[in-house]
Amino acid sequence: MRIIEFKMERQGLVKIGDEIDITAHEALSGTSYIIEPAVAMSCCYKGRDRLKSTHGVVRDIKQNDRGYYVVAEFDE
Secondary structure, X not given: OEEEEEEEOOOOOOOOOOEEEEEEXXXXXXXEEEEOOOXXXXXXXXXXXXXXXXXXXXXXXXXXOOEEEEEEEEOO
């Protein structure tokens, strides 16, 4: 299992237990992942840290002064 955190701008776009699909977006600084349909975005990961799975489950949603964060689990 692998845990990835995504930044979500608004509350209520996903809930704990939801199954999610992600897409990868390549950039010079690495690969970031987006929960579709454009719900939340991860930080950039280098090539060796890339996800192999494109399907996961929301395990937690955290809120702090910077916004909402989706914690998702992927089979790896």
